[in-house]
Amino acid sequence: SAVISQKPSRDICQRGTSLTIQCQVDSQVTMMFWYRQQPGQSLTLIATANQGSEATYESGFVIDKFPISRPNLTFSTLTVSNMSPEDSSIYLCSVIPDSRETQYFGPGTRLLVL
Amino acid sequence: AQKVTQAQTEISVVEKEDVTLDCVYETRDTTYYLFWYKQPPSGELVFLIRRNSFDEQNEISGRYSWNFQKSTSSFNFTITASQVVDSAVYFCALREPSGTYKYIFGTGTRLKVLA
Numbered sequence: 329s330a331v332i333s334q335k336p337s338r339d340i341c342q343r344g345t346s347l348t349i350q351c352q353v354d355s356q357v358t359m360m361f362w363y364r365q366q367p368g369q370s371l372t373l374i375a376t377a378n379q380g381s382e383a384t385y386e387s388g389f390v391i392d393k394f395p396i397s398r399p400n401l402t403f404s405t406l407t408v409s410n411m412s413p414e415d416s417s418i419y420l421c422s423v424i425p426d427s428r429e430t431q432y433f434g435p436g437t438r439l440l441v442l
Numbered sequence: 443a444q445k446v447t448q449a450q451t452e453i454s455v456v457e458k459e460d461v462t463l464d465c466v467y468e469t470r471d472t473t474y475y476l477f478w479y480k481q482p483p484s485g486e487l488v489f490l491i492r493r494n495s496f497d498e499q500n501e502i503s504g505r506y507s508w509n510f511q512k513s514t515s516s517f518n519f520t521i522t523a524s525q526v527v528d529s530a531v532y533f534c535a536l537r538e539p540s541g542t543y544k545y546i547f548g549t550g551t552r553l554k555v556l557a
Contacts, residue, residue, distance in 0.1 A: 329489070359543055370533065370549045371487075418485050424543055429475055431537075431545055433487035 330355055330425050332434035340440045341411055348407045349437045351421035356401035359424040361431070362394070366417045377404040377421075411441045444469050446536050448548035455524050456556050463519045463551045465534030471495075476517045477535040477545070478508065487533070493517060524555045 331354040341347050351360070360377040374394055375383040383396035398404045408415050422433045445468040455461045467476065478490040491501060493510050501508045505522045521528055534548040 361543075370547045373544060376543075420487065422487075429537070429539075430477070430489055430492050431543075432489060433479075436485040436487075438485060 329430075330357065330423050330432045332421060332423060332432060334419075334421060334434040334437050336437060337435065338438040338440075340442060343412050343441055345411055346407055346409045347411065347439060348405050349419055349421075351404045351406070351434055353402045353423055355425065357423040357425050358401065359426075360398065360404050361422045362396060362404070362406045363420045363422060363433075364417045365420065365436075371420070374406070374419075377406075408439065411439075413441045415439065416441045444536055444538060444546045446534050446546050446548035448532075448534055448551050450551045451549070452552040452554065454554040454556060457526060458523050460520060460522050461524050461553065461555075463521075463532050463534075463553065465517045465519065465548060467515050467517065467534070467536045469515075469536060469538060471538045473539055475537045475539070476510065477537070478517075478519050479533045479535065480530045481533065481550070482530040490519075521553075524553075526555050526557050529553060529555045 333352045335350045362374040363371045364374055365371050373386050374389045375385040375396055377383050377396050377398040379398045379401055393409050395407045418436045418438050420433050420436045422431050424431050447466045474495045476493045480488045480490055498510050507520045509518045531550045531552045533550045536546045
């Protein structure tokens with residue numbers, strides 16, 4: 329498996345501000361993802377974080393709102409920009425370790441936007 | 443199209459009861475993977491099991507067991523002698539190796555185990 333950490337674990341933010349969430353993995357992985365889980369809902373894939381190139385976004389998510397960086401194979405950041413109360417969710421990063429088929433998740437970042 | 447259905451939104455049981463969580467999937471691929479994850483109140487998704495489409499053997503791990511039936515496209519999860527610590531949201535997921543690495547998640551089943 330993989331050990332994944334996220335910072336911050338939770339935050340309360342004001343609307344119109346931005347928050348950057350960090351994801352750190354204990355080993356190099358090619359496949360890294362960012363998910364959103366709105367209250368009481370299932371997981372929705374935001375994007376695949378690609379090392380050395382732009383992230384691949386899913387339908388309904390855009391780079392201006394959710395810019396992602398992936399400077400190396402163990403680290404990524406997701407920024408939630410110009411936040412509104414509708415952005416209140418748990419944001420999770422995940423990885424599929426190379427040569428494995430199972431996806432492992434970080435502990436999540438609980439975001440509340442007032 | 444790929445789809446995962448967890449028809450049970452919420453289940454409540456009394457401690458020590460057995461409980462089965464249902465998962466029905468749709469896929470056009472003959473090769474695929476199925477997963478169960480547990481999400482306790484802390485929010486972290488914990489991986490429980492992965493099953494390959496070519497391996498229909500059922501699996502038991504302690505109080506947990508999984509019944510995979512390709513004929514009915516189901517991958518059900520049973521907890522025997524449930525405990526309060528089993529209270530969580532459980533997600534079933536599907537991944538098709540062809541194409542992308544996307545997982546299709548079900549909507550989850552919230553299990554409440556009452557003392």
